[in-house]
Structure formats: structure tokens, C-alpha cells
Amino acid sequence: MKVDWDHLRFFLVLARAKTLTNAARLIGVEHSTVARRIQALENTLGTQLFKREATGYELTSEGLALVPRVEQMEQSFIQIDKRHDPLQGRVRIGAPEGFGTAFLAGLLAEFSQHYPLLTIDLIPVPKTIKLSHREADIVISIDRPKSGPYIITRLSNYCLKLYGSKHYLQQNPPIQKLEDLKQHRFVDYIDDLVYSAALYSLERLPLQVSACFRSNSILAQEIAVRAGAGLAILPRFLVHDKSELEEVLGDQLSFTHTFWMLTLVDLQHEPRIKLVWDFLRKQADVQQGLLMGR
Numbered sequence: 001m002k003v004d005w006d007h008l009r010f011f012l013v014l015a016r017a018k019t020l021t022n023a024a025r026l027i028g029v030e031h032s033t034v035a036r037r038i039q040a041l042e043n044t045l046g047t048q049l050f051k052r053e054a055t056g057y058e059l060t061s062e063g064l065a066l067v068p069r070v071e072q073m074e075q076s077f078i079q080i081d082k083r084h085d086p087l088q089g090r091v092r093i094g095a096p097e098g099f100g101t102a103f104l105a106g107l108l109a110e111f112s113q114h115y116p117l118l119t120i121d122l123i124p125v126p127k128t129i130k131l132s133h134r135e136a137d138i139v140i141s142i143d144r145p146k147s148g149p150y151i152i153t154r155l156s157n158y159c160l161k162l163y164g165s166k167h168y169l170q171q172n173p174p175i176q177k178l179e180d181l182k183q184h185r186f187v188d189y190i191d192d193l194v195y196s197a198a199l200y201s202l203e204r205l206p207l208q209v210s211a212c213f214r215s216n217s218i219l220a221q222e223i224a225v226r227a228g229a230g231l232a233i234l235p236r237f238l239v240h241d242k243s244e245l246e247e248v249l250g251d252q253l254s255f256t257h258t259f260w261m262l263t264l265v266d267l268q269h270e271p272r273i274k275l276v277w278d279f280l281r282k283q284a285d286v287q288q289g290l291l292m293g294r
Contacts (some may be wrong), residue, residue, distance in 0.1 A: 100124020185230030
């Protein structure tokens, strides 16, 4: 009986990851590929290695007995494979939509060119990426988790200010003081779709205003402001290169938020995770002027 080593490798990853989705992410394939490999291995051995439970894929007694033997093979393979490169595989990064798109995408694209065996998955979305569900390896969040098996660091503060398009400001009453804002239209988040209380920026204004255009996408808000829909509180790093936008009220109206970066404790010593983690920290330091609007 000849057993394919790749089948055994997939078996070991699934035994550790517990779910097809997590195993697929760790290996860098589709989850259906993991399922096919496990099925082929079970057919070859003539026994069931996993049983499907509510918690994921649990090992049968035959599967448990196989694990230490495959782990021994894995260690032997690593020792003899001189081409083994710890900086290969996949690193998935979850980030707020605006920060991921306007700030991280270009930096990570350049970074990835130096590590051709490393795949970078960037997930910039207007929602919270759940590290506990293994949706990403590294998460950048505007909320600091209160608890969990995480390594957490303050990545950077960032500045938000009030902006409007030059055309809008020319066509509407002048703004010289906070009270003047009552005569203007605003762009903001949709209340029941806001994923963090930190995003309720308009509510922090010292006067009552309401939005006439709303979106849970900060990128859509920025586009709407450029199109003349009204004024909006936007991150400085998102609009620094948009010449058609003007800052309103300057330092009279400024907000500071924080980006937190976290990963799971059991991932912190993975070479590929540490490499990307250190790169992101360095870039946040280098780009402080942009992030804080200086």
C-alpha cells in the first residue's frame, strides 16, 4: 500500500486546524481540495480518520493513532528538505475598509514583491474581522479587544477632520465657526450598520446636525463628499491626495482615533506572521505624518 505524503500533510493540518476552512487557509488551497485529499487518504487506508462534529472535524481513534506517526514523518521531512523556506505560505490581514484600501494596499503590494513565496491576503471591509474565528492571521481594528488569546499592540493613532468639496463650499454659506455648520448637509454612517461606536463622529459635534447621505462604507462617503453631497468627517490619510477636497474649520474640529493590531498567541512566533507584523509596525511609524495629518 503506497500512501501519498501530500495526503498525510493535509491530514495533519486538518487534525490541528479542526475545520476545512482553516486548514485550507493554512495550506493555501480551496477547502474542497482539503476534503478531496482526506477522502483519498481514507480510501487508501480503508478507515475513517475524522468524524464531523459541531465543533469541527474530530479525529477518530484510528486518526488519533496516526497523528504521532505523521508528525514524526513531518519532522524528518523538514530536516532533510534543504529548500524549506519558513517565509512561504499565506498571511491574511483584516483591516478597516478605508485604512486597508487607501493605506495598506500599496504598501503590502510593494512588500510582497520582495517575498515571492509569500501570499498576502488583504481584507479591507467595513466590519469587524473576527480573529477568534480564524478569519485572518493579523487584524487591525479601531476597537481594542477586552479579552482573548491575543497579542495586541497599539499600531498608530490617526487624525480625522471635517471636509467638503471645493464646489460644495463655493455654492453654500461660508463656514467660519461651528454654529455655521447648522446650515449645511452632511454625509455619515448608517446608524444600525455601524460596527464600532468610535465611528459615531457626527454625534460628537457640539451641535445638532443630521446626514442627508449615509453609507456604511467610508470610501462611498468620501466619493459622495467629492460629488457635493455635503460635509463629512474623514480620516486624513484617506483624503490627503484629493485636491478637490478642502478641510473645514481646521483645528477647531479634529478627532483622534487609534488603530490596534492583534494576532493569536499561537501565531506570534510563525516567521511569516512576525515578518508581516514587524513590517506593518515599521510602516505605521514611518507614516505618522500622513496618519496624523502633519
